[in-house]
Amino acid sequence: MGNAKVKAGDTAPGFTLSSVNGETVSLEDTLRAQHNILLVFGRHLG
Amino acid sequence: MAQLCDHRDELKRLNTxxxxVSFSTPxxxxAWLQEICPSFTxxxxxxxxxxxxxxxxxxxxxTWNPVAGWDYMRLLLSGQRVRGIEADPHQLGGDFILDSKGVVRLAHPSKVATDYPPVSDLLALLNNLH
Incomplete structure (x- = not known):
């Protein structure tokens, strides 16, 4: 994974992460459920 | 984020x-999620x-620039709590809308620590995808 800018029209970089509840969540699985996704990356201030 | 949480029912209606994503520890x-919006993942x-x-x-x-400083001050003066996630104050965030095919429809990397896209803009775009 690099840190190139992600732009509108790009295919979203995939990921698999653990949730605070201990579940494994992947972008692929969430998309398989036919959901749009609002991905919010936390800043220092919420 | 709290403002976004106020629209959680609408977001659900929009199949969103x-x-x-947090860089914090569990x-x-x-605790932050419980306080702000327990229904989000x-x-x-x-x-x-x-x-x-x-x-x-x-x-x-x-992070430490006049725009962010003014935003912090405005939050404090309006009686809101400034909520820090934890640790690294220099990490910038961002907001991205992905459609159900995994294509990025909005990319909004934060220009400064307090930079969020207006919730109304997010909802308008999601409405267009619906």
Whole structure:
């Protein structure tokens, strides 16, 4: 994974992460459920 | 984020899953989520690999600058609490809307630490995808 800018029209970089509840969540699985996704990356201030 | 949480029913109607990514550790992240919006899903990215994949960097200059300083002051003067997630104040965030095919429809990396897209803009775009 690099840190190139992600732009509108790009295919979203995939990921698999653990949730605070201990579940494994992947972008692929969430998309398989036919959901749009609002991905919010936390800043220092919420 | 709290403002976004106020629209959680509308987001659900718009078939939108909200995934919040944090670089924090589980305890503080869970506490933050409970306080702000327990219905959202919070994912942990302590190594910030996904932050990097989405082009989100750390920046001292973009954190401690007049624009962010004014925003902090405005929040405090309006009686709101300034909520820190934890630890690294220099990590910038961002907001991305992905459609159900995994295509990025909005990319909004933060220009400064307090930079969020207006919730109305997010909802308008999601309405167009619906």
């Amino acid at each position: 899953e909200v995934l919040v 305890g503080p992240a869970r 919070m994912l942990l990215d302590p190594e910030r690999k996904v932050y990097l994949a989405y082009g989100l960097k750390r920046s001292w200059l973009r």
